[in-house]
Amino acid sequence: MSVFNSSRLLGKTILITGASGGIGAATALLFAKAGSNLILLARRTEALQKVAEAVRAVPGAGKVAAVQxxxxxxxxxxxLWKAIPNELRNVDVLVNNAGFVLGVERVGAIKEEDVESMFQTNVFGLVSMTQLLIKDFKERKTGHVINIGSIAGxxxxxxGSIYCATKxxxxxxxxxxxxxxxxxxxRxxxxxPGMVETEFSIIRFRGDKSAADKVYEGLQPLVAEDIAEEIVWAASRPPHVNIAELFVLPVNQASATLSYRGGK
Ligand SMILES: NC(=O)c1ccc[n+]([C@@H]2O[C@H](COP(=O)([O-])OP(=O)(O)OC[C@H]3O[C@@H](n4cnc5c(N)ncnc54)[C@H](OP(=O)(O)O)[C@@H]3O)[C@@H](O)[C@H]2O)c1
Structure with missing residues (x-):
């Protein structure tokens, strides 16, 4: 038997923010495999549409709406609700995944616009989405909020002062x-998560792929699918079980600053 117990996810509606890549996209595919309906949100329409197409192509996938x-x-x-078809209005699981880090500057040298944009997405965005969904969850006496925090939280x-503060x-x-x-x-x-190799570090280093690659040098980082598995597993526990927190690291990472890099 799959650890996901996909029968519990069949026909459920999952809303994922930041679904155009990385952890969000991998999570969408895994829920689709369990027969869930999906509402996929992100800013980049082209990347989002590609994920939506891949999700629709999964055998047994439910209904899919992709909204910029x-x-x-x-x-x-x-x-948001104006853009969602009626048949997907009853969301069962909200996955607040959208988030990013910009830069490694020390306090005093951080651009105000970077401070604001990280807080606006990682905190205010997550709060706004939760407020929107929680009213509905309370009325319907059901629902599950899954927030993607970080070792930085x-x-x-x-x-990492600002990113750590947001998480x-x-x-x-x-x-x-x-x-x-x-x-x-x-719930x-x-x-x-600890280190997950996605576009996350490329964004942190403002497009500098070699700086991003150094983050993962000499060890095997997590991949988006590893965290997707944890999200789908948490969502597929029996209704009386709440996975409150899951702290997930690559085997050679022990803290934000302690990793073993001789093993890869
Ligand atoms: N990778 C790691 O090492 C790591 C570790 C711990 C926690 N996390 C957390 O995991 C989550 C996902 O990160 P990832 O690793 O999958 O990075 P990623 O590959 O860069 O994906 C981030 C996703 O968030 C979306 N996004 C960013 N800002 C948004 C906004 N304002 N509105 C809507 N969507 C937005 C991006 O899409 P658009 O650009 O299309 O909007 C993208 O789909 C984040 O919350 C991150 O902080 C990551």
Missing amino acids: LDVSDKTQVAN REPYAG HAVNAFTGALMRELVDTPI VTEIQ
Whole structure:
């Protein structure tokens, strides 16, 4: 038997932010394999459409809607339902995955616009999406919020002050939300990955692929599918089981700053 118990996900509707690549795209494919319906959101339409096509091609996949949406744009978030077909309005799982880090500058040298954009997506966007969905979850007395935190939300490191602050905010928000919902059937999960090789580091280093590659040099990092498996596993537990937190590392990473790089 698959650990996913896909029968629990069959016909469920999953909304994924940041679904145009990396962890979000891998998660969409895995939910599709379990027969779930999908609402895929991201800013880059072309990349998003490619993911939607791949998801639709999965045998047994449910219905799929792909909508261009910037989670940091409050108007776009408020108008989301207008872009979603009626048949997908009853969302069962919200995966708040959209997020990024920009730069490794130290405090004093960080551009204000970088501070703002990281907070706007990683924190305000995640909060706006959760507020939108949670009202509906409460009315329907069902639902699951899965937030993608980070090792950076557990352990601050030099050169990551703003990103670490945003992911600590995600951790605090997720913990408060879980406590608020203790008297409901709504589940709240935070998944905290260590190093995952996606476009994440390329974006951090502003397109410098060789700087990004150095992050993973000498060790085997996680791949997007590893975290997708954790997300789908958490979503497919029996309704009385809430996976509150999952901290997932490559085997040769022990903390944000301690890795063994001789093994690859
Ligand atoms: N990779 C790692 O090592 C790592 C470790 C810990 C945690 N994480 C977290 O995992 C999540 C996914 O990252 P990833 O590794 O899959 O990186 P990725 O490959 O760069 O994917 C990030 C996704 O987020 C989307 N996104 C970014 N800003 C957005 C916005 N304002 N509105 C909507 N979508 C937005 C991007 O799509 P568009 O550009 O098309 O909008 C993209 O689909 C992030 O929250 C990240 O912080 C990653």
